[in-house]
Amino acid sequence: MPDMAFRLQLRPSTLDDADLVAALQAQRDPDDLSDPVLLRYWWQMANELQRSMRQVAVQDGEALAYVGAQHELWAPDDRRFGVVRALLRKDVWDRTRYSELISAGEHWLRDEGATTSVVRVREDFAKDLDALHRIGYREDRRMRMSELDLLAKREEILRTLDECRSEMRRQGVDIHPLSQDTDPDRYQQLYEMVIESEMDIPRTVPWRVLSFPEWQRFWLGNPGIREDHFWIACEGGRIVGTSVLDCPVTRGIPWTAFTGTLRSVRGRGIARALKYESMAQAIEAGYTRVRTNNDADNPPILRINNQMGYRLVAPIIELHRSLD
Ligand SMILES: CC(C)(COP(=O)(O)OP(=O)(O)OC[C@H]1O[C@@H](n2cnc3c(N)ncnc32)[C@H](O)[C@@H]1OP(=O)(O)O)[C@@H](O)C(=O)NCCC(=O)NCCS
CATH class of the missing domain: 3.40.630.30 (Gcn5-related N-acetyltransferase (GNAT))
Incomplete structure (x- = not known):
């Protein structure tokens, strides 16, 4: 004792x-x-x-x-x-x-x-x-920490992935990992796309917009993030969406670090298609579970996650206290 x-x-x-x-x-x-x-x-x-x-x-x-x-x-x-x-x-x-x-x-x-x-x-x-x-301290907002069981949902994920791929082909949207992209401008395009979509994550506490070199250091220097896990959607020669997994190096389970699409392409199933590619890749890599944190006031991503079969692990409460 x-x-x-x-x-x-x-x-x-x-x-x-x-x-x-x-x-x-x-x-x-x-x-x-x-x-x-x-x-x-x-x-x-x-x-x-x-x-x-x-x-x-x-x-x-x-x-x-x-x-x-x-x-x-x-x-x-x-x-x-x-x-x-x-x-x-x-x-x-x-x-x-x-x-x-x-x-x-x-x-x-x-x-x-x-x-x-x-x-x-x-x-x-x-x-x-x-x-x-x-x-x-008093509650200001809530997030949902949720988890997807990749073993239980395996067949459903792989079946829906096929549907998403057909739909993206039909719309002329090309989805592939960043590691397979050859556009010399890809990092700058990805940066601009992420910065635009990040603005729409509901939040109270603002964050500073990173410069391009800071952003590259933050995202691509992360030992848990690999360019072959960084899924991107391209249309008309531009990157219009992304979904990326943060994978453990020594222990733990993977987390979706970010999913976002440009405002001009929303509602066409692009984020869903990106997430299914990412989950299918996690299954192939042998992971059995994936987690994600989302603001409780973010209906589009919660809709996609609910459809995929994510289950709530626990709400995360954000509490504030004035220091004045
Ligand atoms: C969340 C986000 C990635 C979704 O991108 P998207 O390309 O529009 O997503 P999809 O088209 O694949 O699917 C969105 C789904 O949400 C639904 N949806 C959109 N707004 C909604 C709302 N207010 N209430 C309920 N459902 C809504 C859409 O109808 C669609 O579902 P459906 O295809 O079954 O009809 C995009 O809104 C975004 O970039 N947001 C800012 C970044 C963010 O919050 N990322 C998530 C946290 S990391």
Whole structure:
């Protein structure tokens, strides 16, 4: 039994702590982005493209607790949101300790000049949610974390893939992985397409539009993203849509990182066709499940996912608290 009277000894964390923190995440949900290689990469990107801080409490070579906070590089007129992530090992979970972690994140955000702190937490992590409510956090929006069983849905996915392919041929839309595209302008086109469609993801917390080199670094430097998993739809010599899987490097399951189409081509089944290609490829690669996170207020992607057979794992609640 751990001594419950101890105080957490938080110390600044480095990229080398990713293994410890990924193990802590895996203890809470083994499928929740618990790959240390990907976690390290996300931290590195937060260091390069945002402002961030991370602290960890370690005992006997294991992480007991972790708190991280980050925010966009705000423009002068931006609303100043910052995001806090706190993890506390189950056997030492205690409301005071959890609140201290949140407070450490808020303290850093306040010093940075943030005006609103944001925490995203699974609805079934009831103790975390209750502690956040008591501190004064209130729900702002919801996401749905859902999962597709690729074994149970295999035949249906492969059958619908055939239908999608015929429909795309009929419409003159060519769907293939980025690795097979030879257009010298493909990365710039993909960048512009993603930036346009990302704008339409429902959200409260805005994000900074990345420059083309930042975007390339963020997407194509990700060790979980391969160009042969980056499905693109082309029409009239332009990239008009994409769907891409983020695959684990050491452990965990794949997640759809993004699906988007240009506004001018929506409602023609292009996103659906891209997603079916991506899922069929995941089946072929031997994966048995895929997950995705979607805003609860995003009807088109939820319609596609429901039709494919995605089932809710847990709602994710986004809570806000004013730091003023
Ligand atoms: C989500 C998105 C990729 C869908 O692209 P699309 O090419 O229009 O998708 P499809 O045509 O394949 O399918 C969309 C389905 O949603 C349905 N739909 C569209 N708007 C809807 C609404 N408000 N309510 C219910 N269903 C809706 C369409 O009718 C279609 O279903 P159907 O073919 O059964 O009729 C596109 O809207 C987009 O890029 N959005 C911004 C980025 C985003 O939110 N991505 C998802 C999160 S990563």
